[in-house]
Amino acid sequence: MKPSRLAILLILVLTMLYTTTVIHVSQAAIPPGFDRSRVRLETKIGHKVVLQCDQIEFYGTLIRQVPISEKELEDLIRQTMEDLGIDSLKKLNEIVNKAEQWDEITQEEIDQFIQDLTRTVKLVPNADKVADILSILNRIRTNRDPTKSVEEFLYGLLKDGIIDQLEKALEDAIELLIRKGKEPDALFTDLMDEYNDLKGAKSKLSALKNYWEYLKFLLEKYKQDVQKYKDRADAAMAKAMLNAFYEELQRRIDKLRNSKRDDKPYWVIEFDRATAQRQNFSFFGVGGNNQTWELNMRLQQTEQTGEFSFDSENVAGSAAGTYEGEYTIKTDSDLTAFAAFPQESVMNIGVHGDVMLWNINLAKQINPQNEFYLEPVSQGIAHNLRIVKGRCSAYVLESGEIQLHVEPGEEAIMNTFSDIKFVINEKNYNPANSEFLYHIALDAEIKAVPYEKMVFVDYADKGYLVASNPKYDWDALRNNLAEGLEIAVMFDEAEMREEPDFYDWDDSEIWKPWDKSIKTMRIVK
């Protein structure tokens, strides 16, 4: 049955309506796949501003901005795409990046993702966390030899197997050369010549015109790799196209901004990943620690209050007034010095050190000849990352002075402590004749709660006998040590048998410049 004229007309009208709607919607929005982070909508050129907190300084800028509307941006994007012959930014992105970026990620989301990944690779989690990690790792490493079982990885047999393979590959290669009637390089297969004979072995050089040509020949090895990335020509082209697009778009944005300099300007104070170093601060009583600070702060003018202006031809208008914004301050602390001296650090961990000292003094009163000392076992690692995010405001006076107010903000902590191990030693002597009796010891380690400002001391369950005077029978002492007794002189015995006590972080120095110092901001002309 033929469709009626009315039906055809209806379809036509609907089609037109739909098409119009689609065009209207697409024209009203920024094209999909556009990455705002790759263009700068504001100028970066302005006056230098310095924020000083105690001994650290951050440098930022006070910049006069001219707003660019969404519509103006959209027109620029579309025109640039058309001029460069780009149909879809989204498609180009898909060729270049298979996985899209995640924004504002929480640790919970990462943990959830790990759980999802575990399920996706069909792994049933078990109690052994490391075994699970290795299993995931090896299920994602899909190029690896599938004949190698996960157990090989788990039980550390893999390395030896690989070494055997590498050694065998060399033997096979030598054998192959010999079968082909060729001689393998004499340098490692036969007894080598003395250096003087080596210098005279010019016959080997007949094929070489000069050493420089030979060096170039060696570096030609790179050409083997060319084919590997040529296979990625499409992706390379897409990446280059995207780079060209964003470069050209930036040029057009700058041009537009310069053409409308008097259009409702406003001022911004910005610290864009401004960094500062701080050295030699103390943590739990041990100096020599270092840190890097990174400040991101943006304060936008909300009200203009005066006619203050700069003697510069590229800015105009008033910067004086009130500003509001947000900041993120990241502190990356390298606590290597603290980790290198656990024997000192542990004495400053809360009441723990006080108890230890008290115990030592008491024991010394009983027998002053006895020795009590701590010694480090290895160079451990201690690292802390703190991120604080919050709001801030500023008031720029007409004189150019800046009054800054920073709210405390939300804090996130990440600690990485490992191998901060030490040994508690106790040497006993006969008080009557100073004869050495025995030396006992206990292993311990300073640890941190990963996401909290807390540390604790993790003691081994039992002490051990390091040395003893062979004249006497020490079985009773050994038995006591085996039961976790006898070594309680220098520490709180309760900690050895139960869950450790958690102690507050030493925050007296570590973040002092930001948390406890007066912050001053000024314009540096």
Added chain:
Amino acid sequence: MGEEYRNLGMQIQSKYAYGYAAASISSMRLCVDTLLHVGGEGATLEEVVGSRIADWDEIAAYNYASPFPWVFEGLSLHAQDKLEEAQECYYNAALNPEYDLENGGVIVYVLAMLDNDDLKELKHKLTGLEDQIYEAGIAEPSKCPRDKYCFSDEYLNALGQEELIASDGDFANAMVYFETALVVAPFNGDNYASCAIASLYSGDMDKTIFYVNEGLWADPDHEGLNLMAELLNERRP
């Protein structure tokens, strides 16, 4: 080559190529310095070397894929009549499949026949190349200690896994081995996969995504990385 990779936005491959050049050229330069010293130049080797890198392990760490640090260290020992140690170095070089088993020793003979004037001329050219390589600021030495099997990415991955077991699942030290494996073999998707998983467990999602994308750039059909990319897009908050 490193520059070509860099222009294509292939930063990991660029690091590989610059690192390979750094290890190869600097080791040859240190060998030339040693031969000059053996030939009577300078009161000490340090005096001949000057401010340039004088440590074989440090040079090799720029990229363990290059067999040349072992070759030139071997020749340096050879020139000092330390034949046993030299032979061990030559053997270590030969373990690396990139070493030319049939003709690899020729370069040793080439350098051995040069007199001090030739060696000085060669050093001049090599230091010029060294400057170009290091000025680019891309090559950097690995923190993974040198041994004769470090040219193998599989071996480095195995060391990384051992480190993971030893540290009870802490990726901080294992990451050094995984990243070195990536510099040694930047076209094998498995090495990106290790780094992506290590970054994930270290709580760095940006780096995870970076390694997945760079891995799929280098090895587009890699199953594990494609699976991760799919899941990342699916679960993106």
